[in-house]
Amino acid sequence: MSDLLPSALNLARFQFAFTVVWHFLFPAFTIGLASYLAVLEGLWLWTGRGAYLDTYRYWLKIFAVAFAMGVVSGLVMSYQFGTNWSVFADKTSPVLGPLLGYEVLTAFFLEAGFLGVMLFGLGRVGPRLHFVATCFVAGGTLLSAFWILAANSWMQTPVGHATSPDGQFIPDSWLAIIFNPSFPYRFAHTVTAAYLTTAMIVGAVGAWHLLRDRMNERARIMFSMAMWMAAIVAPLQLLIGDLHGVNSYHHQPTKVAAMEGHFETERRAPSILFGMPDADAGVTRGQIAIPAFASLYLTHSLDGEVKGLKAFPKDTWPTNIPLVFWAFRIMVGLGVLMIVLGMASLWLRRRNRLYDAPWLHRFAVAMGPSGLIAVTAGWTVTEAGRQPFTVYGLLRTADSISPIAAPAVAASLAAFVVVYFVVFGAGIAYLFHLFRQTPEAGEHGPPQGQPVRTAGITPAPALIDLAPETHRAEPRQAGIRP
């Protein structure tokens, strides 16, 4: 029976990949959305314009659902190190443990604590303190990204530690560990990616509603803000991504060689646009390439030498080179489309036709999931490119796994697949239902539209006092029957 199963190692790897990809879809969206909500609420307080509050509430309902799914799928991650990767956990704990500990202490409690206030507390604490709560949640998501990316980056570019006789990594310099060589680049690249992911979703929802009613003020706010983000941040991301790539080239040359499909070391190395890397034969077949271009962006000289995979022992090559190669192309291709979208929006904005160009709106709708796909592809490059190591060059994935039997991993993997598709599938279907709702004037967030979520004080009157010109007296029941 167990002969028919893949090895426990491959099952555990697949389980980790499955759960982490599902998990990161939510933070990739909510990191950006939390900041966006803070900006919207700040604009509302600053300008007093009710449409900002309406837009805030529209996205707050979405944030609540996406955040809950991020929390519960993240809880699974923090236990999976122990259940499936206990040897890894034991060896890396002195270095990684405190980083994750700081993530819990500085970020998770802050987010979870103030999320309740953000969702249900506007009427109880007043708008200014509520804005502070929103900022705490947004700050919490960024702190969380800081610590988890410090931990991930250390696994990619481990420094600042010694090794104990029983194989544990012992911290030597915490500053060196946290600010390891790839961390600044990975942090900038990931947070920017999260902002773009949110911008693509917000832009798509705004555009979808503009296609129905181009005068909808809330949809205009969403679309305009998202397009500013695309126009400014998408090109910036290309630059950050390039710097990150050069950094990876210096510290993880096998990863970059797999991304580029380079097997041979050469000067004037071509940039391979498309092709099919064949690890067994050691060639990339059917290349369409730009001569010398890879030398230019990796060494900043047309004549620079670029190392190929064959310069390294074969047992240190990434285990799935075509995956790394193609995931990289998907990420870059979508990034380029985001830049095109941003530039198109700038051009139309200059001509005062931003809200008046259905083709742009359709383009933006189509680009809605592009951030999520690009982020997933990017992390596939990073993580599959780190193989066959969990701690690059130092600890092999095969030496990291728990002493567990394949049937146990197979059973839990099956359970994860079923539960995630059912639960998160329903959650995502509901998110689409929310996206379809027209953002109305007098929009009500989760606290106001629902029965008994707050007691004692009904928030609506307080808000009507604050923004009298924009709110109807009767709250709209957001999808809730009495």
Add this chain to the structure above:
Amino acid sequence: MSIDLTLIWALLIATAVLLYVLMDGFDLGVGILFPAEAARADRDVMVNSVAPVWDGNETWLVLGGGGLFAVFPLAYATIFPALYMPLILMLLALVFRGVAFEMRFRARTSAGELWWDRAFSWGSFAAAFLQGVCLGAIVQGIRVEGRAYAGGWWDWLTPFSVLTGVALVVGYGLLGACWLIWKTDGALQARCRSYARVLGFATLGFIALISVMMVIQSPPFRARWLTLPNMLYAAPVPVLLALLAWRFHRALGKGEDGVPFLCALGFFVLSYIGLGISMWPMIVPPSITIWQAATHPSSQLFLLVGAAVLVPVILVYTSYVYWIFRGKVRHGEGYH
């Protein structure tokens, strides 16, 4: 002189786990009481009473797991593979329940609503039961060779661990009922008083039964509880528990609102202290002590510096959030 960092950390993580049990205990308990409360309006009140705080409550579980990884890696790397199935099922139960929290208010059909309610309730039951199973399995001991778990993947399932699982469901149900006595009024509150009476005495019965079984099963526990002078140090725990049981009984009789909840919390705190007395200084019974399981001193110190500042801050703002949402949750409020 040197400060025993490991001891401080053991107390800190034990406290985090206790806070988790107390806080998520009552919100899981609310889900456990769902089958008894079928009316939609009552269920809404029940969920609303915990909606603003459940997320923060569950974060203590992340701190418990994360703290174990950070400070006691050997415990993390042996307990987690040993409890592979119950832990993963528990996490899946929490996934169901966490999403159901957000979704049950938003269901668009009554069938959808029913299924989210079921997900919430069954998820709460399963999470509570499996946490109790994990506790029972740890108390019974985990087989370790070298630095790795050496048992099979069904070792955790024993009559004793099933008993502790059932006991925790009952105990969390009690916390949930007492929380609702505090946070609600009217007919729902009156019904919760009668649940609390039944669940309270069932909880005390389970505490007694499990205590006796532990002492019978395990010579080290017996030595700790039944020989002098240890017996004198340990004696206040059962004595206080008896006093608290009497106070609990009186509070329900007099119709007090907050006292039953405090008494129920007290049952848990005292049982937890009793468990601590039994297990000390083992973190993975029967073989690994907290000092053997502890990570490198510099890692302990680095995280402790942050924890010393951040844990008090967290406690302050968590209390503040509870304060913001103080008071009774009532039927019908917020509809218009």
